[in-house]
Amino acid sequence: MAPPDGAAAPRLSALDVHLDLDLGLTAQDxxxxxxxxxxxxxxxxxxxxxxxxxxxxxxxxxLVPGSVTLLGGEPGVGKxxxxxxxxxxxxxxxxxxxxxxxxxxxxxxxxxxxxLGPLAPGLMVLDSSDLSALPAAVRDTQPVLVVxxxxxxxxxxxxxxxxxxxxxxxxxxxxxxxxxxxxxxxxVLVGHVTKEGTLAGPRTLEHLVxxxxxxxxxxxxxxxxxxxxxxxxxPTGELGLFEMNDSGLAAVTDPYRLLLGDRRPGAPGSxxxxxxxxxxxxxxxxxxxxxxTAPETPSRRSAQGVDGGRxxxxxxxxxxxxxxxxxxxDVFASAVGGIRVLxxxxxxxxxxxxxSAVSDRPLPPDLVVFGEVGLGGEIRQVPHxxxxxxxxxxxxxxxxxxxxxxPDGPRGMEVVHVRSVAQAVALATGRGSSS
Numbered sequence: 164m165a166p167p168d169g170a171a172a173p174r175l176s177a178l179d180v181h182l183d184l185d186l187g188l189t190a191q192d193x194x195x196x197x198x199x200x201x202x203x204x205x206x207x208x209x210x211x212x213x214x215x216x217x218x219x220x221x222x223x224x225x226l227v228p229g230s231v232t233l234l235g236g237e238p239g240v241g242k243x244x245x246x247x248x249x250x251x252x253x254x255x256x257x258x259x260x261x262x263x264x265x266x267x268x269x270x271x272x273x274x275x276x277x278x279l280g281p282l283a284p285g286l287m288v289l290d291s292s293d294l295s296a297l298p299a300a301v302r303d304t305q306p307v308l309v310v311x312x313x314x315x316x317x318x319x320x321x322x323x324x325x326x327x328x329x330x331x332x333x334x335x336x337x338x339x340x341x342x343x344x345x346x347x348x349x350x351v352l353v354g355h356v357t358k359e360g361t362l363a364g365p366r367t368l369e370h371l372v373x374x375x376x377x378x379x380x381x382x383x384x385x386x387x388x389x390x391x392x393x394x395x396x397x398p399t400g401e402l403g404l405f406e407m408n409d410s411g412l413a414a415v416t417d418p419y420r421l422l423l424g425d426r427r428p429g430a431p432g433s434x435x436x437x438x439x440x441x442x443x444x445x446x447x448x449x450x451x452x453x454x455x456t457a458p459e460t461p462s463r464r465s466a467q468g469v470d471g472g473r474x475x476x477x478x479x480x481x482x483x484x485x486x487x488x489x490x491x492x493d494v495f496a497s498a499v500g501g502i503r504v505l506x507x508x509x510x511x512x513x514x515x516x517x518x519s520a521v522s523d524r525p526l527p528p529d530l531v532v533f534g535e536v537g538l539g540g541e542i543r544q545v546p547h548x549x550x551x552x553x554x555x556x557x558x559x560x561x562x563x564x565x566x567x568x569x570p571d572g573p574r575g576m577e578v579v580h581v582r583s584v585a586q587a588v589a590l591a592t593g594r595g596s597s598s
């Protein structure tokens with residue numbers, strides 16, 4: 164219907180224009196036709212490796228053609244660097260790739276890319292915040308991967324609102340999803356996070372994409388982790404480890420060196436936990452420090468890298484079930500090295516680190532500990548016990564304190580089964596009876 168005389172014609176979004184241009188040309192063989200599930204070829208849309216093994220581990224092999232991935236993380240954590248390395252790796256393999264840079268000029272991108280390695284001719288850059296230019300750029304360059312940095316910085320001129328607003332983010336993501344499905348090209352969107360650490364923008368953004376990845380890391384540590392919180396093409400929870408250096412993000416091939424390389428064996432308040440991160444076991448040092456609270460001053464509780472709620476629970480269990488004196492005591496607990504340990508399997512390691520700190524008695528230097536602690540003081544079984552013990556034995560730990568129902572460990576490792584936190588404290592710190 165034509166607009167009334169004198170009325171302005173309604174603005175069309177980039178997606179509306181693109182749909183009009185492609186009308187009648189987007190249908191593919193078999194599209195819109197039901198077929199038996201057994202006839203579906205599961206290998207037709209297999210993942211394409213990114214060239215970064217740790218990232219491919221998280222993605223289950225690589226990026227799936229036609230998929231849209233959202234990569235979030237705090238400013239300066241390495242999101243843009245990681246994706247520029249992916250683009251460079253795929254371009255060096257001879258495939259054209261496209262970077263839509265809405266936050267940096269092409270000159271800034273080039274200078275950063277040169278620090279990461281040689282420039283590949285196939286790495287194309289579109290330094291524009293106008294997303295209406297994207298369909299033509301994809302059509303002209305025929306890339307095998309498109310990165311938009313960032314989804315909060317681009318805008319569709321046919322949609323009301325400023326970049327980053329709810330309407331703009333939704334419209335821009337709709338266009339990206341359409342282009343990904345139409346051309347069978349994977350897209351990766353960089354997303355900002357709020358001060359609480361959650362992805363900025365409307366919650367629907369996470370529902371529109373296929374995969375949500377998070378990059379985490381402390382600015383004071385070199386370790387960076389990549390984890391999938393949503394993944395339609397594989398399991399979530401898998402962890403990729405990178406180390407930030409002058410030439411970008413390097414894969415961590417030996418997590419033990421990075422996480423326990425500076426550990427001081429024999430120090431009170433330290434316990435080693437074989438923590439599960441996805442399907443891999445990582446040895447993490449859990450530390451605790453206690454100090455008497457000054458008179459008339461409330462006791463302080465500080466938790467970094469461990470669950471603050473579990474810390475409060477363990478303090479109560481140690482006091483009531485194991486006789487560890489913690490009244491009027493400041494307590495500080497942390498997981499060292501930049502790894503967050505939130506699984507219940509960390510309970511026993513944290514409890515023994517606390518008991519060791521209070522008694523000033525170190526745990527054996529070649530001891531690993533894991534198990535969930537219940538309110539009754541019992542030690543409960545946790546998943547993947549054989550994998551945890553195997554990783555600990557591989558790097559030289561010879562003793563383990565584990566739940567009573569845990570299977571025996573590998574040859575050469577002495578595994579001691581405990582059924583209560585009181586028994587575990589007595590055995591680990593040498594405080595008399597182990598009954």
